[in-house]
Amino acid sequence: MKIPSLAGAVLLAAITAVLPPAAGARAAAAADTRVDIDVRAGLATVGATAIGVNHAIWDAQLGTPAVADLLGDAGVTMLRYPGGSYADIYHWRDHTAPGGYVAPGTDFDTFMAGARRTGAEPMIIANYGTGTAQEAADWVRYANVTKGYDATYWTIGNENYGNGHYGSAWEADDHADKSPRQYAAEIVAYSQAMKAVDPTIKIGAVLTMPGNWPDGIVGSGDTGTWNQEVLTRAGSAIDFVDVHWYPGGSTPAETLTRTAHIQDAVYLLRQQINQYAGTGASRIGISMTETNVEVGRNTQPGALFLADVYSGLLAQGVFTVQWWNVHNGLGTVSEVAGETDYGDYGLLSSGNCNTDDTVCQPALNTPFAPYHALSLVGDLARAGDRFVGTGSDNGLVSAHAVRRADGDLAVLLVNKDPDNAHTVALGYRGFTPAGGAPTVASYGNGDDGVRTGPEGSATAQTLEPYSISLITVRSGRTESGSPKAPGRPSATVTDRTATITWPAGAAGLKYEVYRQNGGVSEQLGETSGTSLTVGNLDPGRRYTVNVLARDGAGRLSQASPPVTFTTGAPATSSCTVKFRDTNDWGNGYVGAIDITNNAAAPVNGWTLAFTWPTGWQSVSSGWSATWSQEGRTVRVTSDAALAAGGTASVGFVGSYSGPNVLPTVFTLNGTVCAGA
Known part of the structure; x- marks a missing residue:
């Protein structure tokens, strides 16, 4: 906390339209930003x-x-x-x-x-x-x-x-x-x-x-x-x-x-x-x-x-x-x-x-x-509303959305660009907006308060520099009679598969399983049962999944609560890698990696590779091999032979400026290794 001084007592830490910063219309501008909202991607x-x-x-x-x-x-x-x-x-x-x-x-x-x-x-x-x-x-x-x-x-x-x-x-x-x-x-x-x-x-x-x-x-x-x-x-x-x-x-x-x-x-x-x-x-x-x-x-x-x-x-x-x-x-x-x-x-x-x-x-x-x-x-964010997935192709424009109990959407757009307005094309998945101008509440740099009124369209808004806009989009279709959302799913995971299981709903329903991908979810499969095994997943990757129910009339439920899981390394492989954070000081650490050759023949010269889960992690220095990093990918190379059954140990100093999500999957000369 920030502590106040005694003397201070309170001192202490895709169609385009426009959203004008004040009453009146502007000429339409071409969209330079795409924001997608997917109600099939249910969040909290x-x-x-x-x-x-x-x-x-x-x-x-x-x-x-x-x-x-x-x-x-x-x-x-x-x-x-x-x-x-x-x-x-x-x-x-x-x-x-x-x-x-x-x-x-x-x-x-x-x-x-x-x-x-x-x-x-x-x-x-x-x-x-x-x-x-x-x-x-x-x-x-x-x-x-x-x-x-x-x-x-x-x-x-x-x-x-x-x-x-x-x-x-x-x-x-x-x-x-x-x-x-x-x-x-x-x-x-x-x-x-x-x-x-x-x-x-x-x-x-x-x-x-x-x-x-x-x-x-x-x-x-x-x-x-x-x-x-x-x-x-x-x-x-x-x-x-x-x-x-x-x-x-x-x-x-x-x-x-x-x-x-x-x-x-x-x-x-x-x-x-x-x-x-x-x-x-x-x-x-x-x-x-x-x-x-x-x-x-x-x-x-x-x-x-x-x-x-x-x-x-x-x-x-x-x-x-x-x-x-x-x-x-x-x-x-x-x-x-x-x-x-x-x-x-x-x-x-x-x-x-x-x-x-x-x-x-x-x-x-x-x-x-x-x-x-x-x-x-x-x-x-009103009690009972449900956040849903969003995605923006502009790093200076962030988007958040909730589904109201009545089926409407509220979309919050934040323009973090201090100098430029951005015209946003809004796309929807699993949701049909009604016609007419939506209600927009906005707050811009230096404003005395929030401005509210009908502006733009459901598919396009213009955001002034350094501004926040809340767009309420009416649903263009009735939600009555839709199936109840499935209960929270669970996942049983290997390195390349996940079996998603959920509670049974009413008789006669089919279930669709979606992987979240920002504002455009990917359907992984459908079934009339209460579990689905998904293959061809990437080892060491995080996935968030929702399940939706569809009845015989084609009506789709709202999304289940999400389940998030991370695939692991294979149970067996010709190599095994053990990764350890041996000494951490809050924004950096000493990392140790042991590489074991499980094959019957030696490996004459090797390259170990892994990818940082985030963009704020890096290798500062390394030893016992040659270390390099390009983007998020780290490569550790050695001309030495790694004997059959032998282990090579390398180390590095890592740095991070955000949550330090450690890598879990490594390849040796292109082969995905087992974890230790």
Whole structure:
């Protein structure tokens, strides 16, 4: 979190048409961008707590009617309290935070009154750093037994990996043992004490976001990373994990590329949960309770980032995303894209000035640009709506879409180009748009608020530079009588095949299996049964699949929940490769590869090849062979002979600037090797 100063109190982190930035028509422009939307590619369903924001006890506006109403108008459905790192010094009973500032009128009951006025569920942070399990249990009793608030979500601590165990210390922690092992033990104790009071609550544990410090680092005396230790030891005691993400970036353009990390980061985090949390790990949800940017916090880069990151995380099944913060206060003032940026992590102005009153923010509670982006996301992602697959051929234009319960589509387009408008041709799969101009809500650079009206067409929109547009597209056909969507499928996987299985639906249905591919899914097959084996898959590749049902009248159901799997290496081969990350420091590591020749004859000269799963991974240096990288493909060559049954060992220094998804498949002289 970003901690405020005591003095600041709220300082702290394909047809073309046009969408004009204001009323009136423009001449039609040729499309330069293609966006596809495929409702057959079903992603996550939006939950009741999706749109979140942080509220802090040092904010004197916490819970006021004006703020509660602004948050409600933006569609906020979850509020986090008492505020980041303050949670680990905060004692709810006497409303104190020794060493920190507590504003008057920010106690728990005031917070709950504001949350109820907003229409938001609370997420409460129990004090791990300087508190006890009994203190947390007493808070549950007061909230849910005495007051009847029905507060469901309780996280144990804030950024507890920042307690000095890995070298950096900003989080209060009075425990003599700062290790993830101790945190896990306390999680179990907190969970038991709190659920003894109210067994219906959900307990969250703090983890690190893959690709962000200290992910990948094994601390002194530990047997694994923070996430591995916490999940292994406390997985059975928790209901969700809680992560934060400040992706950094020295420029707005660099920051806005980081949303490309989302899918891989959530994938890795879910892998860690499934691998380490034990039986029933699939029940464990993921919350993102802090995110923000370092450049353009109050201006359009922050707004564009917010729209992209909320939509991207919710589409991947994160059940709540929460901006840091409602108010934060004046920071370093600069000009970004022609607008004054106050360096403020808040959604709303604190109305304060610098020490010599030469620079002042707008009036108290004036919305900054990210607030307007939040209101568009709140309109996009309503509880019960379903995200569906999208694809864009322009890296500066991102797209997100949801299917409404009534069959309509809402499409969010984000133009991250600060200088150029882009005319977008919209294509649909599994959906027929109605005629007429759709309703468009848009927010552009420097706008005072969101503009709404009928604009363009369902198949073409023009996006002004640095803008966000939400297009509501009416369905041109009725959904009545369509079969029910199949239940969540499962997959049994080899190196080149996957058997997809799903629950049976009504009699007489046929099922179609689709592989997601952005906004244009690929049909893998169809069957009247409840399983399908798919062949000719690529080893080491990730696939996401949906199943749809079609009845005798040709009506197609909505998509099943998705199943994601990665094919492996072959069980047997003439070679075996073992890959290890032997020493990780958070943005790089020492890798070791053992190559074994399983053939009866020696291999005289060899080339090992593999492909990085992402574009932000590379080899910095290597040894015991000649290393080269072209694009994502790495080749390791040697003139030496590899004897029958022999093993060659090579090593390298790898670097990464995002989620570090390790390669799983290797070829030796073109032959796919088995894994070890």
